[in-house]
Amino acid sequence: xxxxxxxxxxxxxxxxxxxxxxxxxxxxxxxxxxxxxxxxxxxxxxxxxxxxxxxxxxxxxxxxxxxxxxxxxxxxxxxxxxxxxxxxxxxxxxxxxxxxxxxxxxxxxxxxxxxxxxxxxxxxxxxxxxxxxxxxxxxxxxxxxxxxxxxxxxxxxxxxxxxxxxxxxxxxxxxxxxxxxxxxxxxxxxxxxxxxxxxxxxxxxxxxxxxxxxxxxxxxxxx
Numbered sequence: 001x002x003x004x005x006x007x008x009x010x011x012x013x014x015x016x017x018x019x020x021x022x023x024x025x026x027x028x029x030x031x032x033x034x035x036x037x038x039x040x041x042x043x044x045x046x047x048x049x050x051x052x053x054x055x056x057x058x059x060x061x062x063x064x065x066x067x068x069x070x071x072x073x074x075x076x077x078x079x080x081x082x083x084x085x086x087x088x089x090x091x092x093x094x095x096x097x098x099x100x101x102x103x104x105x106x107x108x109x110x111x112x113x114x115x116x117x118x119x120x121x122x123x124x125x126x127x128x129x130x131x132x133x134x135x136x137x138x139x140x141x142x143x144x145x146x147x148x149x150x151x152x153x154x155x156x157x158x159x160x161x162x163x164x165x166x167x168x169x170x171x172x173x174x175x176x177x178x179x180x181x182x183x184x185x186x187x188x189x190x191x192x193x194x195x196x197x198x199x200x201x202x203x204x205x206x207x208x209x210x211x212x213x214x215x216x217x218x219x220x221x222x223x
Contacts, residue, residue, distance in 0.1 A: 001201065002030040002211030003220045004094060006194050007048060011215035016046035017076045018086045025090050027217040031124075032087065033094040033193075036080055042105040043067040044080035048098070052077065063101075080109045084118065092122050094146065094213075097136065099129035107139040126169065130159050137163040146191070153179060160188070169193055169213065172200075177207045184208025 008020025009027060016034050024032045035048045039062055051059040054073040062070065071077055078086075080095075087093060097106060114120055126146035127133045137145055145165040149156035151174040160168055168183070172192040183190045184207065193213035195201055198220050201212045214220065 001205040001209060002191070003028075003217055004031040004033050004191065004211050004213040005029040005217050006033055006213045006215045008032060008034060009215070009217055011196070012218060014076060016048060016078070018078050018083060019076065021083060021087050024217055025087065027221060029091060029217045030211070031092045031094050033096060033126075033213055034083065035096045035098055036101065036106055037062045037098050038101050038105050039067045039070060040064055041066040041068075042102070044106045044109055045070070046078050046080065046083055050098075080106065081113065084109070084113050089119065089122055092124065094124045094126060096148065097125065097127045097129070097132050099127070099132065101129075101132065103132055103135040103139065107136065110140060110143070124167070130162070133159070133163050148193075150174070153183070157186075157188075167191070172212075175204070175209075177204065180204055180207040180209050184210075 005024030007015035009024040013020040013023035021032055034046050036044050037047050038044050047062060051061050052070050052074045053059050060070060060073055120142045124144040124146050125136045126148050128148045133145060145163040146167045146169055147156055147159045148169045150171045156168045166187060167189040169191040172195045175192055189210045191211040191213055192209060194215060195212040196214050196216050
């Protein structure tokens with residue numbers, strides 16, 4: 001069963017930051033997940049929400065401000081390229097493209113990194129947004145796709161078929177052992193998010209769960 005750091009290692013370091021990615025590496029994860037959005041000046045950055053919030057509670061929509069402006073309010077906001085370079089090829093990366101984000105700037109950065117030596121097999125591209133996932137698949141067909149589907153196994157199968165993948169990530173709140181067993185028999189690779197309970201994860205692994213996306217990768221290390 002793969003242990004996948006959520007937004008780096010969200011429970012141990014600031015999420016979607018270079019520090020968080022390095023913290024996940026330090027806890028020997030099998031993969032690191034992080035979120036990508038695109039600024040007004042077409043720079044892909046790591047951030048979960050659509051807005052950056054400064055220490056005073058002021059909000060700045062990422063797609064309305066330049067990267068330079070956003071960094072004034074969140075100094076540890078990393079560019080996608082910076083994150084890829086920081087991790088390098090130490091750990092495979094699971095890149096979640098948030099819904100309704102423009103895909104072209106993200107594709108450009110990934111192509112540049114591949115041209116500089118990053119292996120396509122080192123990356124996976126994921127989204128809840130099927131339009132974005134189809135665009136990513138058309139532009140980068142050799143990179144593994146992950147369908148993120150909150151609850152519907154039927155919809156997950158349809159979406160996965162459209163992008164030629166067997167990897168699906170689903171909300172752990174909707175999973176149960178019968179579903180997990182059926183999914184593994186269907187030759188699907190099933191990841192659960194966000195799962196911070198090692199005992200539950202190990203029980204589900206017996207039924208075929210392939211990976212857990214967790215805020216606390218330290219809890220899953222062999223003691």
